[in-house]
Amino acid sequence: MLHQRLTILTATLLSALLLGSNVLLGYYAAPWEILLTPVVLVATSLLLLTTRSVRPTPVLRALLLALLICGHDMGVKLYGGGSHDAEGQGVIHAFLFMGLLPAYCILILKVSQLKGLAPWHIRLAACLLFPLVLAVHLYFFGALGYGVSNDCRYSC
Template identity: 35%
Template structure:
């Protein structure tokens, strides 16, 4: 008899605990009692905020570079399929790409802005010379270089403006960053000025 009563009271207490737990869950679900906010130590909060900022910067820079790269590839495809539209758009493409690298990226050193801009300019020129539609002869190559230089002047102006606005670098680094772009362009054209001659796409 005593064992039966003890078992019965145990079941009653268990049912009551379940009822209170369910009632508390319903109250919190209805918003009658606000959940207790989590307390984050100040040091951990600061580190977490800095980490979030760095991640956002990296994502922004990555997206900007991806967009610039996509614009270059898209114009190469356009010139291959609908020549000479892509070739004519060369100055516009170079200006857009240089603007993205110069003013839509964050915490990138000026020298890397110059190198990245040169890389995209060279990639666009290589793509036009190798895969542009039509016949690739000397006359066509002259048009390629003429439109390239038309785009290079404002491109260098945009890049130079961005470099000179950077107040965190020494004068020597700023000078190197400004000079390295034309040096890379000159070196590239010296070795690859006749790239693609003799190719043709109809």
């Protein structure tokens, strides 16, 4: 298969291109980027986690995947069309979690297949790093795009 012959750098660049094009789609044709978020996150997970490399690096792959997903979430919240209110944030988060659940399952499956190639503590660190990075991102940037500019400031 083609995705198994890619290097980790090529897979990361292709994943970033896929996520960036989804954000760009949302800028011009909202709310399609929100609706396609689960599909794009699963495709990115498969692309990043199924590429073969000389040395399996589950922590690096988990970190790259989490950072790419965080960047996609920020792009959707900042550049996506539509009204940026609490209801919109809820919809964005609902579709984000619909994509995060299968992405995390794929990560756990692929990391568990590295039994003889990576020590158990490295595999455990990869499985714990992914939700930790996303939790920190959502803690600090959960309300990104919803702010003073969206409020009625001049006698509504």
